Structure formats: structure tokens, C-alpha cells
Amino acid sequence: MYLRIEQIKEEGLTLEFEEKPEVFPELSEMINQGECNFIAPIKTALRATRIDDMIEVKGEINTFVRLPCGRCLKEYDTALKSRFDLTYTHRIPDAQEDEEQADIEISAAEMGLIYFAGEEINLQDGIQEQVIMAFPVKALCRENCQGLCSSCGNDLNQGDCGCDRLPPDGRFAALKNLKLDT
Numbered sequence: 001m002y003l004r005i006e007q008i009k010e011e012g013l014t015l016e017f018e019e020k021p022e023v024f025p026e027l028s029e030m031i032n033q034g035e036c037n038f039i040a041p042i043k044t045a046l047r048a049t050r051i052d053d054m055i056e057v058k059g060e061i062n063t064f065v066r067l068p069c070g071r072c073l074k075e076y077d078t079a080l081k082s083r084f085d086l087t088y089t090h091r092i093p094d095a096q097e098d099e100e101q102a103d104i105e106i107s108a109a110e111m112g113l114i115y116f117a118g119e120e121i122n123l124q125d126g127i128q129e130q131v132i133m134a135f136p137v138k139a140l141c142r143e144n145c146q147g148l149c150s151s152c153g154n155d156l157n158q159g160d161c162g163c164d165r166l167p168p169d170g171r172f173a174a175l176k177n178l179k180l181d182t
């Protein structure tokens with residue numbers, strides 16, 4: 001997952017590669033915690049170009065995960081896809097004090113720049129972040145998943161269990177009827 005600076009010629013560099021999810025520490029942690037399972041490698045396709053002394057990396061990540069549905073808890077498979085645009089800039093070598101270097105890095109981060117040192121860029125953190133951001137905010141096996149019965153726990157996608165469940169506005173509706181009756 002390293003991008004060697006010398007390989008980026010004037011016309012840019014196109015790269016495609018895939019990695020096991022386990023090589024990314026935070027993804028590995030998610031797997032260990034049982035939050036999800038990856039059912040495909042993390043595929044990355046990118047294009048790196050030089051802009052002055054900065055390296056712009058544009059690309060896309062793709063993978064598939066198995067997740068528990070937030071409503072019915074059943075596991076389902078979904079694609080994760082994210083486009084990214086990252087700009088890397090060389091660490092300034094003559095910053096004298098650590099504090100000074102830290103200040104420079106903070107202002108660079110505010111501008112959306114990522115520092116790298118040496119002759120190559122490690123893309124691991126950048127790719128990992130994209131994968132994490134690609135996760136659905138609300139994991140649903142399908143848009144109209146009915147979820148579980150609040151009373152008996154039955155999967156309502158399989159049919160109604162016959163429990164007496166109040167609709168969300170049930171109590172207000174009952175009050176309204178009461179008023180009409182009196």
C-alpha cells in the first residue's frame with residue numbers, strides 16, 4: 001500500500017490493488033468485535049498526480065460486508081464504495097523543534113493536507129478511513145424492513161405474529177376517541 005514518489009511521472013500514476021481487511025488495524029478490530037464481516041478484499045483503484053510539491057491521490061475503494069440489520073438483526077450483505085480525493089505533502093525537513101513541526105502539521109490538517117516523510121506515501125490510513133466512512137449510517141437489510149415485534153420478538157418480515165401492538169400514535173388516538181365519546 002505504498003506509493004513511491006519516484007514512480008509518479010509527469011503524466012501521473014494509475015494503480016489498482018487489493019488488500020485483506022485484516023491488514024487494517026481498525027477494520028480488524030471491527031471484525032474481532034463482531035460488528036461486521038468482510039466477504040471480499042478491499043479493492044483500491046487510484047490515480048496519483050503531482051501538483052507542485054504536493055501529491056494528489058484520487059480514487060475509489062470497493063468491498064463487500066456482511067452486517068446485522070439494525071431493525072431485524074438478521075445479517076445481510078452490502079457493497080461498500082467510496083470515492084476519495086486526498087492531498088499529501090512532504091514533511092518540511094528543516095522545522096527545528098518538535099513543537100514547531102506539530103504546529104505545521106495541525107495547520108496542514110486544517111487545509112486537508114496529509115504529511116508524509118521520505119520517498120513514499122503509506123496509503124493504509126487513508127484507505128482505512130474511506131472504508132469506515134463507506135459504512136451505512138443506518139444498517140438496514142431492506143428499506144422497508146419491518147423489524148422485530150416489540151412484544152414477542154418475532155421477525156415481522158415473516159408475517160404478523162398477532163400480538164396487540166399499539167401503533168406509534170396509539171395513545172393519542174385513544175385519547176381523541178375518549179373526548180369524542182364524552
Ligand SMILES: [Zn+2]
Nearest residue numbers: 069072141145
Ligand atoms: Zn432487517
Ligand SMILES: [Zn+2]
Nearest residue numbers: 149152161163
Ligand atoms: Zn409479536
